[in-house]
Amino acid sequence: MADAPPPDDAPPEDRGEPVIEMKNVVARYDEQVVLNDVSMKVHRGEVMCIVGGSGSGKSTMLRCLLGTLIPVSGSVHVFGVDMIRASQKERDEVYQRLGMVYQSGALFGSMTAWENVALPLQEHSSLDHKIIDISVRMKLGLVRLSGFEHRLPSQLSGGQLKRVAFARAISMDPEVLFCDEPSAGLDPRIGRGIDDLIRNLNRAFNMAICVVTHEMESVKIIADSITMLAPMPGGARVVFSGTNEELAACEDPVVRDFVNRAPLKEPRWEPSEILKQLVGED
Numbered sequence: 001m002a003d004a005p006p007p008d009d010a011p012p013e014d015r016g017e018p019v020i021e022m023k024n025v026v027a028r029y030d031e032q033v034v035l036n037d038v039s040m041k042v043h044r045g046e047v048m049c050i051v052g053g054s055g056s057g058k059s060t061m062l063r064c065l066l067g068t069l070i071p072v073s074g075s076v077h078v079f080g081v082d083m084i085r086a087s088q089k090e091r092d093e094v095y096q097r098l099g100m101v102y103q104s105g106a107l108f109g110s111m112t113a114w115e116n117v118a119l120p121l122q123e124h125s126s127l128d129h130k131i132i133d134i135s136v137r138m139k140l141g142l143v144r145l146s147g148f149e150h151r152l153p154s155q156l157s158g159g160q161l162k163r164v165a166f167a168r169a170i171s172m173d174p175e176v177l178f179c180d181e182p183s184a185g186l187d188p189r190i191g192r193g194i195d196d197l198i199r200n201l202n203r204a205f206n207m208a209i210c211v212v213t214h215e216m217e218s219v220k221i222i223a224d225s226i227t228m229l230a231p232m233p234g235g236a237r238v239v240f241s242g243t244n245e246e247l248a249a250c251e252d253p254v255v256r257d258f259v260n261r262a263p264l265k266e267p268r269w270e271p272s273e274i275l276k277q278l279v280g281e282d
């Protein structure tokens with residue numbers, strides 16, 4: 001008899017093969033190496049946060065995971081599919097099982113919230129209009145936007161736009177959700193609401209969620225595991241990989257510096273010097 005699958009509440013590493021695995025990836029744009037020997041894993045039902053400063057290569061990591069940027073070396077597997085060597089057909093099959101919340105939201109401005117969320121179902125399923133309508137209303141309900149079906153993106157607040165982007169990303173019931181800076185630009189209270197949404201989707205659907213963020217407060221709330229990137233000569237490297245508890249205990253100064261974001265103890269210049277610089281006096 002086949003072994004029973006591991007239970008959903010087992011620790012992530014005991015939940016079988018990772019759904020996402022990146023190994024020793026080197027990636028670059030033209031001559032600039034951005035990622036250097038970067039590895040990470042996400043298991044079924046796990047929330048993994050990729051953290052690091054602006055420009056450290058977090059979105060580039062997502063591009064490699066999605067197969068839109070091909071690394072120079074290393075490997076990327078999603079649901080066991082080799083994303084570097086996969087045919088377009090194999091990649092498309094993987095995309096049907098993924099959802100993506102883009103850093104910019106990327107909603108269609110001339111389409112209502114309903115139409116934005118319905119689009120993936122209309123394009124990739126043969127469901128009839130009634131079923132699509134039920135499904136879209138359910139997804140908008142999940143992100144607490146019932147009654148906003150007819151609004152255009154320009155008629156929604158920043159937090160509501162992000163919620164529509166989530167509803168669209170989960171319209172096809174993905175097994176894995178990628179989110180790039182989901183709470184960037186939102187006030188802390190609305191950002192907390194997005195954290196709750198991520199946790200609820202993870203718990204309710206056992207969805208693996210890979211979140212790119214630099215908000216450490218959010219990481220403390222949502223992350224089962226964390227991969228931290230730091231820029232280095234020759235490309236960003238992983239400087240930490242582990243749980244929130246392990247992060248709290250990590251003494252690496254590069255890691256501590258990012259986590260604590262210690263303010264400068266002394267101003268770099270006297271205020272009078274700054275004024276001189278502003279008016280162009282030497």
Ligand SMILES: Nc1ncnc2c1ncn2[C@@H]1O[C@H](COP(=O)(O)OP(=O)(O)OP(=O)(O)O)[C@@H](O)[C@H]1O
Pocket residue numbers: 029034052053054055056057058059060061214
């Ligand atoms: N399409 C591109 N072509 C050339 N260089 C790029 C491209 N996209 C990103 N870069 C460069 O790669 C580096 C990493 O960029 P990336 O967008 O991955 O950073 P990030 O960690 O997501 O930053 P942020 O937190 O600001 O979103 C940066 O130096 C950036 O200028």
Ligand SMILES: [Mg+2]
Pocket residue numbers: 058059060103180
């Ligand atoms: Mg980015």
